[in-house]
Amino acid sequence: xxxxDNYRTWRQLLSEATQNCGNRVTARWLCExxxxxxxxxxxxxxxxxxxTRCVAHLDAMLARLATxxxxxxVMGRWAFRYLDVMVDSRVLIPRPETEVLxxxxxxxxxxxxxxxxxxxxxxxxxxxxxxxxxxLSEMPLESCTVWMTDISEDALHVARANxxxxxxxxxxxxxxxxxxxxxxxxxxxRQFDVIVANPPYIAVNDAxxxxxxxxxxxxxxxxxxxxxxxxxxxxVDQSRSWLRPGGMLGIEMGYQQGAAVQSLFLDNGFxxxxxxxxxADRERFATGFLPQP
Numbered sequence: 001x002x003x004x005d006n007y008r009t010w011r012q013l014l015s016e017a018t019q020n021c022g023n024r025v026t027a028r029w030l031c032e033x034x035x036x037x038x039x040x041x042x043x044x045x046x047x048x049x050x051x052t053r054c055v056a057h058l059d060a061m062l063a064r065l066a067t068x069x070x071x072x073x074v075m076g077r078w079a080f081r082y083l084d085v086m087v088d089s090r091v092l093i094p095r096p097e098t099e100v101l102x103x104x105x106x107x108x109x110x111x112x113x114x115x116x117x118x119x120x121x122x123x124x125x126x127x128x129x130x131x132x133x134x135x136l137s138e139m140p141l142e143s144c145t146v147w148m149t150d151i152s153e154d155a156l157h158v159a160r161a162n163x164x165x166x167x168x169x170x171x172x173x174x175x176x177x178x179x180x181x182x183x184x185x186x187x188x189x190r191q192f193d194v195i196v197a198n199p200p201y202i203a204v205n206d207a208x209x210x211x212x213x214x215x216x217x218x219x220x221x222x223x224x225x226x227x228x229x230x231x232x233x234x235x236v237d238q239s240r241s242w243l244r245p246g247g248m249l250g251i252e253m254g255y256q257q258g259a260a261v262q263s264l265f266l267d268n269g270f271x272x273x274x275x276x277x278x279x280a281d282r283e284r285f286a287t288g289f290l291p292q293p
Contacts, residue, residue: 010035011046013058020062026071033075034058070216080130082137085162090154091127092221097278098198101252101285102134104276105196108248108287109139112193119144120188122242124180124197124235126150127221129159129173131196136169147192149176149183152220180231181238188242195239198252199231200224228254229261236264243290250287258283 010031017027032042034057035050050058064074072078072093077086080094081102087093109119119139123132126148136146150156156175163170176183180197202209204223213222224230232251239249249270253261258275265273270288278284
């Protein structure tokens with residue numbers, strides 16, 4: 001006879017997972033992921049018995065979570081704006097704050113496309129590809145081309161995989177490996193309408209960095225020299241040779257770097273420089289434009 005103790009409903013598993021990880025919301029996400037049923041679909045199967053394979057998957061995720069591994073890596077997926085993307089330790093975990101930067105870029109692209117011209121965008125240091133893919137998926141089909149670049153080939157593998165999830169819009173995705181503007185095609189000099197980057201901006205010895213972030217996420221995407229501004233300096237300087245006159249540069253930065261980054265933009269000839277705030281009302285993004293002739 002089968003061991004009836006091993007036959008549990010999703011309602012029972014949800015209760016056990018909540019006790020295990022101490023958070024019902026996290027437990028619900030894990031159970032949904034293990035079952036393959038999200039939202040209302042999961043509600044409909046609460047009293048159904050879980051398969052042995054599903055239980056094993058849930059147990060494995062709970063074991064990984066218990067080691068301190070971030071939930072997003074444990075699940076292998078995360079939401080960003082309207083996307084559901086694959087994430088793992090090859091890329092940074094997408095943050096809600098970066099959704100704000102993506103929104104700023106999308107609004108600028110819509111404004112530029114209103115003239116009827118196709119928009120050319122570079123998403124540098126793309127990681128999982130969430131900014132560039134959000135632009136492509138939220139803009140009208142064939143209204144823009146987005147170059148997504150990264151110095152990490154592993155990160156670009158993740159971005160390419162995520163591009164599949166946006167369907168036909170992915171036909172306007174381009175990929176390049178290299179450090180910042182060096183990854184862009186030579187024949188696109190001074191042609192980009194928008195360049196956006198979420199670069200490393202944390203100082204190496206920053207004591208505010210969460211231990212989990214330092215342990216699990218890729219350091220090359222996090223840390224940038226003693227003051228955190230090394231990569232931002234390169235981007236602001238290099239982008240002048242790739243943006244068209246009137247083109248916009250948008251950068252995510254540390255919440256205490258607003259004044260320094262604004263000065264970098266101005267010193268490099270950008271105009272209409274604005275420091276934008278994130279969801280916690282902290283200075284988090286900078287935008288500026290190359291002057292028109």
